[in-house]
Amino acid sequence: MVSTPLAALKARVRDLVAEETPRATALRRELHTHPEICFEEVRTAARIRAELDAAGIAHADGLAGGTGTLAFLAGASSTAVALRTDIDGLPIVEEGNAAWKSRTEGRMHACGHDGHTAILIGAARVLKRLSQVSALPNAVRFVFQPAEEGGAGGRRMVEDGALDARPEGPAVRRIYGLHNFPGVALGVLQTRRGALFASSDRFEIDIHGKAAHAAWPHHGHDPIAAGSAIVTALQTIVSRELDPLDAGVVSVTIFRSGTAMNQIPASASLQGTARALREEVRTHIERRIGEIAREVARAHRCEATARYLRGYPVTKNDDASVVEFERIVREELASQKLEHMDVPVMGGEDFAFYAERIPACFYILGMEDGHWRSAHLHQPNYDFNDAAIPHGIEAMVMLALADRG
Numbered sequence: 001m002v003s004t005p006l007a008a009l010k011a012r013v014r015d016l017v018a019e020e021t022p023r024a025t026a027l028r029r030e031l032h033t034h035p036e037i038c039f040e041e042v043r044t045a046a047r048i049r050a051e052l053d054a055a056g057i058a059h060a061d062g063l064a065g066g067t068g069t070l071a072f073l074a075g076a077s078s079t080a081v082a083l084r085t086d087i088d089g090l091p092i093v094e095e096g097n098a099a100w101k102s103r104t105e106g107r108m109h110a111c112g113h114d115g116h117t118a119i120l121i122g123a124a125r126v127l128k129r130l131s132q133v134s135a136l137p138n139a140v141r142f143v144f145q146p147a148e149e150g151g152a153g154g155r156r157m158v159e160d161g162a163l164d165a166r167p168e169g170p171a172v173r174r175i176y177g178l179h180n181f182p183g184v185a186l187g188v189l190q191t192r193r194g195a196l197f198a199s200s201d202r203f204e205i206d207i208h209g210k211a212a213h214a215a216w217p218h219h220g221h222d223p224i225a226a227g228s229a230i231v232t233a234l235q236t237i238v239s240r241e242l243d244p245l246d247a248g249v250v251s252v253t254i255f256r257s258g259t260a261m262n263q264i265p266a267s268a269s270l271q272g273t274a275r276a277l278r279e280e281v282r283t284h285i286e287r288r289i290g291e292i293a294r295e296v297a298r299a300h301r302c303e304a305t306a307r308y309l310r311g312y313p314v315t316k317n318d319d320a321s322v323v324e325f326e327r328i329v330r331e332e333l334a335s336q337k338l339e340h341m342d343v344p345v346m347g348g349e350d351f352a353f354y355a356e357r358i359p360a361c362f363y364i365l366g367m368e369d370g371h372w373r374s375a376h377l378h379q380p381n382y383d384f385n386d387a388a389i390p391h392g393i394e395a396m397v398m399l400a401l402a403d404r405g
Contacts, residue, residue, distance in 0.1 A: 006137060006402060009130055010332060013397055016126045021390045024122035027051065028386060029100035031114035035089030035107040038151035041067040044087050048117065048144050055125045057142075058168055064156035069144040072169040073127055075136035079173035081403045082141040082163065083396050084354060085120040086113045086148035095380040111377050112180040112367075115384035117144065119178070119392035126397050139170050140400045143354075152312065154350035163357055174321055174359045176399045177351045178392060180384060181364045182374045185337075187391055188366035189329055192341040193322045196362050197315035198247070198275040199282050200348025201308060205230065205293045209302040211266040223268035224257050226300035230270065231255070233292045237285055248285055249275035249346055275346045277314055286310075315352040321361035324403060332398045336391060347377075365392050 027047070036044050045067040052059045052071050059071040067087070072080075094101055094108035102108040109115075124142050143162050147153030165171040184190060207227050212220025231252045238248045250272065257268035274289065276282040290306040297304035329338040341364060351362050365388055367374070372385040 009134065009401055010398070012130060013126065013394060014335075016129055017122070017390050017394045017397065020122045020125050020393065023125070024118040024389050024393065025386045027121060028114050028118035028384065028389065031117060032100045032109045032384070033103050035102050035104055035109045035114070037089055037091055037107060038147040038149055039065050039067060039153070041087050041146045044117070045069055045144070045146070048087065048121065051121045052124065055128050057124055057128050060166065060168055063160040063162065064146050064153050067146040068153065068157050068160065068162070070162055070168070071124055071142035071144070073124070073131055073136060073140040074169065075139035077138045077170075077405065079170050079405065080139040080141045081400050082143055082172040082175040083120060083123060083400060084143040084145060084175055084177040084351065085116040086145050086153070087117050088113055088146055088149050088151070088153070090149055090378065092378070092380055096383055098383060108380070109384070110379060110382045111149065112382070112384045113148065115180055115389065115392070116178065119389055119396060120144065122389065122393040123396035123400070126393060127400055136401065138400060138403055141169055141172055143175070148350050152350055152353070154353035158353050158357055163354065172358060173405055174361070174403060175354045176325070176360070176396070177354070177362045178365045178395070179349065179362070180367050180388060182367050182376050182382070184364055184366035184368060186366050186369040186385065186387055187335065188337045188339050189395060190339045190341040190364040190366070191317060191322055191325060191361060192344070193317055193319045195277040195314050195316050195344045196341070197344060197349040197352070198249070198277050198346045199314045200312040201274045201282070201286070201310050203272055203274060203289050203309065204307045205270040205304055207268045207270070207297055207302050207304045209266055212264045214262045214264055217264055220264040221301040222264050223266065223302050224264070226297045226302040226304070227255060227257065227268040227270055229300060230293050230296045230304065233296050234289060237288050237292070241284070241288065242281060246281050247277045247344070247346065248281050249273070250285060250289070275348070277344055279314065312348040312350045313352040313356060315349045315362055316355055317361050318355065318359040321359045325361045325363060325399070328398055328402045329395075332402045333395060336395060365395070
């Protein structure tokens with residue numbers, strides 16, 4: 001099959017996007033109605049694979065514990081461009097009243113992964129239709145990843161060969177991913193070089209004291225007093241130990257202790273999260289959480305042990321990949337507006353695991369218009385703006401077609 005010049009393919013893209021948008025919108029709403037969480041996305045994976053089968057797109061199943069899927073389209077290049085989406089929901093009770101409201105108790109798509117998935121299916125269908133009349137300039141790999149919300153599904157996908165040469169297609173040379181953002185205007189695409197999302201880690205601190213009757217506190221060693229002091233002292237890591245131009249977060253989010261109102265308990269436990277934009281800062285926070293917990297507890301006649309559990313690394317865009325992304329948006333996406341993302345986001349994103357391995361560009365898809373308002377991400381009344389679906393499909397399609405490697 002002869003390859004068609006990019007300009008000719010581009011002329012067909014917008015018509016095909018318009019044709020595929022209703023199907024993608026219906027899929028988005030169906031997925032929203034049936035959300036599944038971390039590594040439990042069995043129905044979601046089945047729907048993704050059914051859509052790929054219906055389009056005649058080859059795919060490999062069973063990655064990342066079973067619910068991850070890779071899909072493949074051949075192209076003229078010896079390496080592939082990858083497009084990634086996340087497919088999981090969150091353990092949140094939905095408060096919205098849309099017709100497509102979650103029907104699964106305690107589960108909802110509160111981060112828009114239903115929209116991300118529908119966009120990638122739409123992009124795959126458009127690219128498949130283009131490939132039926134002309135060889136694509138690039139081989140394309142579609143990465144449908146489970147367990148972004150805390151399960152590090154991206155790491156599992158990479159470990160299972162999502163980026164490697166496979167019988168179905170060549171190795172991936174560059175990967176793109178998107179995330180919707182309420183508050184960013186519809187039709188706007190944002191990104192930046194370097195750190196885009198923070199590392200996302202958690203910590204656990206166990207404090208051991210000595211129980212006593214609450215009326216005679218001097219007979220005990222109070223772990224609640226020690227824990228309270230530890231919470232306060234941990235805040236000085238960011239406020240007094242980091243360069244003011246460095247970003248970091250240390251948040252204690254769980255404090256458990258005691259079973260009776262008239263007893264000083266023997267133990268207490270703290271849990272929380274830590275975020276950073278540089279590995280040096282991340283390492284400093286890790287070390288100091290342990291030191292502060294131990295020494296402050298000792299000052300209160302208690303003992304403390306701290307565990308620091310590294311989660312997602314910093315999501316760091318490759319400079320050359322950002323340059324290529326910006327070129328494609330300016331030259332090939334007249335309907336989209338490119339904006340520079342001034343500052344990183346302190347939330348975590350496991351696209352970081354792909355970006356550690358190969359050149360990568362993660363970008364923001366705008367959602368806000370005069371007719372749609374939503375709560376922000378991870379809120380019980382969040383919903384995805386379906387008007388963003390064609391923008392997302394077109395962007396993904398043109399990134400796959402126009403990337404020059």
